[in-house]
Amino acid sequence: MSRWEPDAASRLMKAATELFDEQGYDATTVAEIAERAGLTKRTFFRHYADKREVLFNGSGQLERCWLEGIEAAPADAEPLAAVAAGFDPVAEMFAERHAFARVRSRIVQANPELQERELIKLHKLAGVVKGALLRRGVPEHAATLAAHVGLAVFSVAFGHWVEQNDPARLRALFDESLAQMRSVTSA
Structure with missing residues (x-):
């Protein structure tokens, strides 16, 4: 070549x-x-x-997709509902990337330096989501909680998605993980 x-x-x-x-x-x-x-x-x-950046260069696109969903949420949406509105464009973004995501996940999980980098990128993403909520008028404490809960839901669903063989299932896994989170915290 x-x-x-x-x-x-x-x-x-x-x-x-x-x-x-x-x-x-x-x-x-x-x-x-x-x-x-x-x-x-x-x-x-x-x-x-x-x-390292070969594995993390998509983080900017992930941020943009999530923000697009939050910004498209109804003005009266509760903070967590606005965060969850970002799951649609995020799932679309990953629709064709399942094979890469599986390999990438395996590589990151095998290396502590990459795990640390992943946590840094996720923390930055939580800040971006929080900023979007603040711009919607959500109080700071609620925006912080909603952003971090949204990231937890994303991380758990994404982890399940890369372990299974159905590339189209990511959006459903976001919903299932969000429902489980609500179930766990309802008591």
């Missing part, structure tokens, strides 16, 4: 996830990723700050 062919970022992501899955994250170098993708290290660093 020519190093001048289009879609270098996708090629690098594919090469990186294959190598991380085959030989482990720590054992994989940027040079190996670039070589497998048929590109140079310089090209790698034009697209990604470091090899």
Whole structure:
């Protein structure tokens, strides 16, 4: 494959996830990723700050999708209902990414550094969701709680989704996890 062919970022992501899955994250170098993708290290660093970002570069899109759903929620929606309105566009975003999400999850779970990075990205996402709720006029304490509950629901549902074989089931898992959360906290 020519190093001048289009879609270098996708090629690098594919090469990186294959190598991380085959030989482990720590054992994989940027040079190996670039070589497998048929590109140079310089090209790698034009697209990604470091090899971790190959696995986390979709976080901005996740934030935008979730915000889109919150902003589309009815003005009188309760805070958690507004947060849950973000599940629709998020599920759509992941509709075609099940195979990648499964491999990515396996890679992240095998590496404490990546687990830490995942927690940092989720904490940032909670702040973004909280900010959207504050803009809707939700009091700060309620916005913080709703954002973190929404992230917990997302994380649990997503974890179940990557473990099973039905890529179309993510949206239903969000609803089931939200219902379970409500059941657990109703007492």
